[in-house]
Amino acid sequence: MMETMKKTENNPLLEQLQQPDIQAVLVSLLQNLPRFEKNLEAMGNIASFGQAVLQNKQSMQKYDELVRSYNINLETLEALVGLLEKLPKLLKQVEQLENFIDFTTAILADQQTIDYATSSIKSYTEPFLKKGQQGFSLVKEIQQQVQATTKPLKLFTIMKWLKDPNVQQSLKFVQATLTVLNKKAD
Template sequence: MERSTTEEQTVETVLTRPDVEQALISLVDRLPKIEQSLRRLEDAVDFGMATIQDEEVKDKLDRVMDSSNIQVETLEAAMQLIEKLPMLLQVTNQLEAMFDFAKDVYQDEETKELIGRRVEEYVTPAKEKVEWSRATFEEVQRRVAEDDRQITLFSLMKWLKEPSVQHGLKYMQATIDVLSERSAKR
């Protein structure tokens, strides 16, 4: 295996490189600031360590955790929710669009009028049919109540000539024929 060029360089040769020299000067120049920052970091670490070791703080934290519902499961759920955020955003956008559409329909007088007209168009024929059936039924009931005639064989024979009775009988006859034929084939 070949050795890299960097590994072949000695400390002396590296230190004589202008870019390294420049970097060292800059580093030395910034040393006071770096030292200051390191002290602050050290203070922060000390403070953190002291806080962790402080029994009173630990007790307070325990009490907060005990009184809340936050558990490991809660944190896991939070992570899962974050993972699902892109999908949830998509669903929220769709729901928002649907909500805005419904709101716009509700607030739009011209659309409401259009919907009203369409509903009427579809409902009117059905309403007329129901009305016709109800009137027919009432008329039949009234006539039955008023009719005190005796139904005779002659009346039955007159019925047979009625087209609607004929149609019904033909329907029955056809049903009997079809049933007989199918039974015979079995």
């Protein structure tokens, strides 16, 4: 036994082979050898096919015609490299766009969400619509009053209106507007 230990100490290869993890790797390698052989054979077949295509003048002529049909120059190659450099950023943008489209599609497919959005929009716009309708009805009522009145306006009637606080406020507003506009014009 002492002799075996001395042989092991002197031979580093035998020391390596006695390690369990090395033994496990070797067993796995031996088990996979048939698969490795098939893969090497397939690569050899591909290489043989490539050589046959390169030696076939007719195939090479078609390939040459195809390459010549494209306008590939230095500028085109630089643009291609630039585009390849930007692909990660473009991919992020496309993914964001895709997420937005998926989100929008999901919303449009969900009737409950559409109803909620419609009611929310309606609650915001309803006060403005009511004010607009009130303003429209006020204008309509004023037009009807103007058409119904046939009496001509008199100077004393206008003077009486000047005492009304609403007319006074409106005239002050007109006066202030004219003052500001005159200052801006100078």
